[in-house]
Amino acid sequence: MAVPEQKVIFILGGGPRIGHAVAKKFLSQGYKVAIGRRNTEKTELDGVLPVYVDVTQPETIEEAFREVESKLGVPSTVVYNAAALTFPPDNDPFGVDPADFSRDLAINVDGAYAALHHATRLARRRNVSPLAFIATGNVTPFKAHPLAVTLGPGKSALAHLISLGTSAYDAKEFRFYFASQVTDDGGPVPYPEVSGEAHGEAYWRLVNGERAEWDVRFTAAPDSSPKFA
Numbered sequence: 001m002a003v004p005e006q007k008v009i010f011i012l013g014g015g016p017r018i019g020h021a022v023a024k025k026f027l028s029q030g031y032k033v034a035i036g037r038r039n040t041e042k043t044e045l046d047g048v049l050p051v052y053v054d055v056t057q058p059e060t061i062e063e064a065f066r067e068v069e070s071k072l073g074v075p076s077t078v079v080y081n082a083a084a085l086t087f088p089p090d091n092d093p094f095g096v097d098p099a100d101f102s103r104d105l106a107i108n109v110d111g112a113y114a115a116l117h118h119a120t121r122l123a124r125r126r127n128v129s130p131l132a133f134i135a136t137g138n139v140t141p142f143k144a145h146p147l148a149v150t151l152g153p154g155k156s157a158l159a160h161l162i163s164l165g166t167s168a169y170d171a172k173e174f175r176f177y178f179a180s181q182v183t184d185d186g187g188p189v190p191y192p193e194v195s196g197e198a199h200g201e202a203y204w205r206l207v208n209g210e211r212a213e214w215d216v217r218f219t220a221a222p223d224s225s226p227k228f229a
Helices: 018-028 058-071 098-125 151-168 196-207
Strands: 008-012 032-037 048-052 077-080 131-136 174-181 215-220 226-228
Touching: 008 018, 008 058, 008 098, 018 032, 018 077, 018 196, 032 058, 048 058, 058 098, 077 098, 077 196, 098 131, 098 151, 131 151, 131 196, 151 174, 174 196, 196 215, 196 226
Parallel strands: 008 032, 008 077, 032 048, 077 131, 131 174, 174 215
Antiparallel strands: 215 226
16 A cells, blocks of 8 residues: 655744744654745744745745655645744834845745746646645734734735635635634734644645635634644
């Protein structure tokens, strides 16, 4: 009896909270895991392939997908977890320097588009389906916040791309999700209350087809288990 080939997940943006928690969850389910980030030495998880990525440089994203393919195989799940936020001075949203706005937008949007492009092209070329592409979201596209002047526009554009992917492609080939942890009343979650473990469990359930819509919102219970809104 043939042994099923291990599936591969590629996480772009491997922070110690969400990125590492997602990696641990998928490792526990038998996946091969790659994490892309600029400082690969900070990826201190056993069994994870660290891959150099600078999401402001699209060519490094293409090179990273090539490395993951050559060392682990073609990803059937891709998570875009990279994000940037510059707080405005004195709560003045338009006081952010334009150069800072452009830099954050490149991380929040340009890098995400490059990941979408290379993930779907590679999956199609190597006949891997369905590909699940999950973007770590928040509610700033739907509820503007004055402190999120660089993050909100980027997440709004990313939500548009995820929605576009859902409407343009057959779900048997590509599935797209914009996944956001929210408070019980649907609002933004304060950073200290962001649960990496809830993200990991929610993403695992998305990959296994629990939700069909692209705009996914979930709360985190005290035990860090997610509850879809």
